[in-house]
Amino acid sequence: MTTWLCKACGTQFPPSDAPPAACPICEDSRQYIPHDESQVWLKWSDFLGDHRPELRDEHGLLGIGCEPSFAIGQRALLVKSAAGNVLWDCTPQIDDEVVRRVSAEGGLAAIAISHPHYYTAMVEWAHAFACPIFLHEADRKWVMRPDPAIQFWSGETHDLGGGLTLIRCGGHFDGGQVLHWANQRALFSGDTVQVIPDRRFVSFMYSYPNLIPLPASKVQAIAAALRPFPFETIYGAWWDSVVERDGSGVVRRSADRYVRAITDPGLPS
Ligand SMILES: [Zn+2]
């Protein structure tokens, strides 16, 4: 038996002899089955054989990804708080080199992942470091590989200690969560608050690849959920997708611009 990765989204499925019949993550309207090669499954061991770790400084934090880029292409971040290290978001790239490096940094006290597109091989990480995974219960049905390490939380915020707070923003996914680090005035936003080329703004979508926007009420709810948590830096989902200053103002102005764009007949400014 082996575990399988969906090539398009990177989700890992439980051990089985044959690949899964379908990937519910990709069949959802927020993702897609690639039109040119349909559904492709990789053995996780084959993925590791074809990729190597990409470990580098990401605006002061250790970023963990892989080369060549795989699936959606996000990188994980090691957040070193006073209450222990938290892996924010996830990658299927967990091999001996990665485990050695993260262990040298003090290991992991917890894993937290913004939304189902980045669950990938979270269970492998939890097993390697004997730590819990914190997900919002509203996204329970999107977990493709259940495991006792997964702890679902409910409500609107969850305190991880060390100045770290998980905030349920919803939007892209109902259980979409972001991580606020009060001590460093930083926000880790996944796809919930999307860092875009113009670093004076961010954006929000129901589906990024399929270009389906969110309704105004959902965007306003994201901005409202973040209002009590001031931050300067916004760490997005990919390498170098970082807003360096005035993050709270960036989100506030971007939500206003977005709502104008989808409700006013004129062009946004
Ligand atoms: Zn998939």
Ligand SMILES: [Zn+2]
């Ligand atoms: Zn996503």
